[in-house]
Amino acid sequence: MKGSPRFAVLALALLLSLGAATALAQTAITTGSKAFTENVILGELLARLAADAGAVAEHKTQLGGTRILWNALQRGDIDAYVEYTGTLSQEILADSGATTEDEIRAALAAQGIVMTRPLGFNNTYALGMREDVAAEHGITAISDLRDHPDLDLGFTNEFMDRGDGWPALRDHYALPHKRVRGLDHDLAYRGIEQGAIAVTDLYSTDAEIRYYELRVLRDDLSLFPPYEAVVVYRSDLEHRAPEVATAFRRLEGRVPEAEMIGMNARARLARIPEGRVAADFLATTFQVDSVVVVDTWLQRLGRNTSAHLLLVLVALAAGIAIAVPTGIIASRHEVAGQIALGLTGILQTVPALALLVLMIPLVGINAPPAILALFLYSLLPMVRNTCDGIRSIPASTWESATALGLSSGARLRLVELPLAMPSILAGVKIAAVQLVGFATLGAFVGAGGYGQPILTGIRLDDFGLILEGALPAAGLALVTQGVFELGERGLVSKGLRLRPETG
C-alpha cells in the first residue's frame, strides 16, 4: 500500500482547498433594470453597492419593461431592481388596491418582496415650460395655465392618447386650450426650444429639463400619481446576504431629483457610460470605490456575436429536430397536417415581443425564453416546407419506390427525404435568416446578442450604437444565406440541381 499516504495527503489538500473555497465563496447577486437610461443607472448603482458589500454582482441591463423585471424578480432570476411606486400600485398590484406607500409595502411583503423607503426623487408625468417663458407669464403650477388659454400645447403622441394623459389633464384642470397637438418626443423638445410650443409633457427627471432650461410645473391639483423610486428586492436577501440588503437601504433618501436629473443628463446627453455615472455618484455620495470596465468595440462585438449565435443555433437545431419529423407526419396525414400547420401558423402570428414575454413565467429571463420563442418561430417555415417537399414528389416516383418493395422507412430515407431536401433546406434557410433577425429581440429579456447595442442605441439616441448591432445582424443574415447555399451543394443530389438537357 505504497500509494496510500500520498493519497491521504492529496485528499487532505483537496479537502482544505475545498473548505477554503467555501469560506471564500461569495454570494451572487443579480440586479436588473428597465430599458430606459435612468433605470439602467440605478441598476448599475445596485450592482456596485452589492459588490461593495462583498457579493459577486451582475447587472442584467435594460430588460424590456415592467412585466419582465417583475417576473424575473419573483422567479429569483434577479434579486433587486428599482421600481416606481405608481407602477407598483397601478400595474403590479392593481388587483390589491394598494395605493399608499405602506399598503404597497405590505402587499409586496406578502409576495416575498421587500420595498425600501423612497430614494428621494419622484419620476412622474409633469408639464414643462421654458424657464424664461414661464417666468414671463408668471406660471409655476399647472392650474396657472388656465389663465393663459392662448399658449400652444404640444404633447407626445403617447400622452395625447393615454386616458390618464391629456384628456385627464384637460378635465382635471379644466384647461381651455384650443391649440393642442401631438408630436414626437424629440420634436417636442426642439419645438419648445424654438418657441413653436410653450408647454409639453415630460418625465420629471428627464435629462432634457436641465439641458433646455425648463421649468417643471407643479401638479397642484395632484392629478399625476406619485412615482417615487424605491428599491424592490427579494426578502430572502435578508438571510442570504444581509449586508447586501443593508447596502441597498443606504440609497433611501439619498438620490434627490436634481441628482437624478444630473445623472440622466450625463448619461443621455454627455454619453458617459452608465457604469461611470453610477460609480461617480457612489464615490461622491458614499465614498464607495467601484471598478468601471468599459469594453472595447471588438470585445462587445465578440460577446454579442457569440450570444447571438448561441440563441440562433440552439433554437434552429431544436426547431429542425421537431419541425422536420412533424412535417413528415403532416405530409402523410391530412388532418395531422392541417393541425400542425394551423398551430405553427398561429405561433407565427403572435408578435415576437409578446411571445418572448409569455415565455418568462415558464423559463425566466436570459437565453432560455429567447431560445424558446425563437424555436417556436422557426417551426412554421420548416414544417411547411418539409410537408410541401414530400407532397410535391410526383405520384409516379412515389409508386415506383413503393412498388420496388422499399419499406416505408427506407422509402422515406432513400427517396422521399432526398427528393424533398431542396424544399426542406429552403425552409431551414428561411427560418435561420428570420431567427437572426428575431434574435435581436433577445436583448429585451437579457439574452444578449446584437439586440443589446441596438437597444442601448435606441435608448441613448446613438446611431453608432444601433449600427453596432444592426450591421453585424445584417451581415450574419447574409452569411447564413451563403452557408445554406453552400450546404445545398453537399446535401442536395446533383441529379436535382441539373437542368434537363435540351435537344
Add this chain to the structure above:
Amino acid sequence: MPPTDELSPAFEMRDVSKTFDGVAAVAGVSFNVAAGSTTVLIGPSGCGKSTLLRLMVGLLTPDRGEVRFGDAPITAANVTALRHRMGYVIQDGGLFPHLTARRNVSLMASHLGWSADRVTARTEELSALTQFPADGLDRFPTQLSGGQRQRVSLMRALMLDPDVLLMDEPLGALDPMIRADLQQELRDIFRTLGKTVVMVTHDLREARYFGDAIVLLRDGRLVQEGPFGSLVDEPAEAFVGDFVRAQQMAREGADA
C-alpha cells in the same frame, strides 16, 4: 404458343372491385395470368386497366374480391416481400431523379444487403441485356433520353430477378421510331427471360405484338379475354368489334 395450364397461375383476380370517390374503376373482374405468358390489359381510357395493374402490385387494395399472387392472397403483411418478386415499370419510367442510373438500378439490391461485387455484376449483365450504354450508368435521369430512361427502368425492375414483370404503358411516352425498336427488343427480352409479363397498353397492335392473352376492359368490366384471334373471330359483344375496327381505322388514317 400460349403456355400450358399445368403451372398454377402467376396472378389470380377473383371478383375484384375498386371504387374511387363513388366511381367504380374496377367492378367484379376475374381472370388468371398464366405463369410464363405475356398478358396484355387493354381498353379505352378509364377502363380500369392501370387500376388493375396497381391492384396486382399492391399499390391499391381491392374493396371487394381478392388478388392472389402465386398461391396466396396479397395482404398488407406480405406485400412488401412479394414486391421483391415483381418488377414494375411505368410510362415515364418513374426513375428517382436524385440517383444516377446505376443507383436507380441497384437501390433495392443494396438495401437488401447485396455485396458490391454482386450488384456490379448484375447491373452489367442487365445493361448488356437491355443494350444500355455502360457510360450512361453514371448519368442522372435528366441526362438520359426517353428510351434510355425506359431501359434503366426495365433494368431496375429486373434487378432482383423477379418472377413477373408488370408494365404500365412502358413505351407510351416514346416517339414512334424508338418505340418500334424498343418493342422488338422488349419482346426478345421477354422471350429470353421467360418471365410472366402483364402489360397495360391502349394500342391494339402493341397488344397483338406482345400478348399471348389479351384482356379487354371497358368501364371497369372485363369484356373479353383470350388470344388476339379470338377477339377478331369471336367478339363477345358489339363493343369488341367496334374497338378493333376503331384501332385499325386510326392506324390506317395515321399511315395514309
